[in-house]
Amino acid sequence: MRYNVDSDFKKQHFDAMVHFNEKNHNKYFTVIQKGVQFKNYVGVVQIGGLTIEILPKVDYNEMPDENLWQGVLLNMLKICKHINVDNVSETALKKRYNSILEVYYAIYLNEIENLIKRGLVRKYRRIKSNQLALKGKLVFTQNIQKNLVHKERFYCEHQIYDGDHLIHQILFKGLTIFNNLLNGGLNDKLNRVMFEFNDFKELNITASHFKRISINRKNKPYQRAIEIAKMLILNYSPNLNSGGDNMLTLLFDMNKLWEEYVLRILQKHKPNNTTISFQNKQEFWKSNSRTKAIKPDIVVTVTNDEINTPYIIDTKWKIRDSNNPDDSDLKQMFVYNLYWKAERSLLLFPKVNQDDSNFGKYNYLANDMEANKCKLGFISIIDDYKIKREEALCNEILRKLI
Known part of the structure; x- marks a missing residue:
């Protein structure tokens, strides 16, 4: 975690974060003595002039390279399409941002500037x-x-x-949020853009307004700006108390982000004889009208001589000792192997300094389950203080299965 602040972390900031967490069933962090401890979420929280960035660090260094890990997060968001690929160049990803929110601010303003140049739809x-x-x-x-x-x-x-219609009113609401929170080099651009929206009505935008929008040929150029506006508006919490700080949160579940990151890399760079499928579901328990299903994160199927060989990958974003797997993880993979008739499965973790385990064999009585095996694998998404190439990551993951 790092702080970019115009002021020190104060009690009002702590109280705002606790209130936000309680409203969301305490899923984002745990309150500890004189502070908070984030769980599985990364991203950014902005409260007035205080910006708190939570980065996906996986190392034991007490003084990590925060710019490197910010770049890792931006790259993962880009690959998972949480940041539009066309708008974030490799040069932009190497730039030092105060927080990832600045990236979204810049993209949003660029999108609206382009819409203004094209002519706002009436x-x-x-x-x-x-x-x-x-x-x-x-x-x-x-x-x-x-x-x-x-x-x-x-x-x-x-x-x-x-031009005073719902789409422009939504974009205008996003701009007014920026106006309340933005500090720094984008202010001039924000003021120029807002001038074009001064005659539009300001609405209190909610989720229901976005459901009323239907993307068609005429408004297709607006889609990216609308998507960013939706994300920012629905994560914005204005403080209605006099003198209070407005709050904007942009948080991602790191387990889900890691799962999607691995999936997209495999789908993009897999060999021709390999198919990658995501969260296949099978029913495994039923009682009266209730059923339970299981779904592994990723199923890899390799075809050789018209024979399909399935493998299972389940991703876990946590530091794990290769010699000490969780019993629950192993039991889960055993069931996946049974249902998908897979000979091997892989529990995939981020690498710190661990080595892969050997394939462990499940002690199962049926003779046809001799090949039911599972291992713990570890991959690093950085190499020599740089983000590792996607194709190299894909090949490294697939080699662990064979």
Whole structure:
């Protein structure tokens, strides 16, 4: 964890984080004496001028290279498509950011700038208003209520063609959030962009507003900006108390991120005779109307001479001793092997200084289960203080299965 602050960590910041965690069933961190201890989540929390970045460090160094691990996180988010690939170049990934939020801020502003250059989409919408001439349809009841004295006016319902519609209102809300939180070099660009949205209505945007948006040919260029706006708006917590700090959280479950990272690398760089499938599901228990299913993280199927050989990979983001596997992990892999008729399975962990274990054989009575084996494997996503190449990672993982 690292802090980028305009002020020291204060009690108001601690209280805001505890309140946020309690609202989310205490899933993000544990409260300890005079602080918090994050669990399986990485990302960033911004409270007013305080920015707390939680990085996916896996080493024993008390003074890790924080810029390296920030680069690792950005690269994982890029590969898992949580950051748009087209918008994040290799040069950008090597840049030092105060936090990963700055990356999203920059992408969002770039997307909206491009939309402004293309011309913001206009739509027809119906409004009701007082007019000096009859325009559209006269609303009789409200016309009598509002214009009893002013006979020269007409309260009408009519169409106008402009840009003040839901999509722009959502993007405008995202910009106002930036305006409350942003400090630094992007302020000038933010002010230029916001000038184009000054005439649009500011709504209190909720999840229901995003459900009303349907992407079509006309608004397709807006999709990336809308996705970032959704992520940021729904993770923003304005403090309604006088003098309080607004809060924005962008947190990712590291176990899920690690699983998806490994999956996407394997899918992208696998050999031609290999297929990669994700979270295959099979029913393994049923009672009356209730059923239970099992689903391994990744199933690798290698085809040679028209014979398909399945292997199971289950990813775990935690530091694990290769000589001390969890009983629950081993039992889980045993069941996967049975159901998918796999000869070998792999528990895949991030590498610190461990060596892979040998394939251990399950002591099972059936003669046809002689080949039911499992091992612990470890891979490092950095090499010589650089992020390891995807293809090298893919080959390294697959070699552990054979």
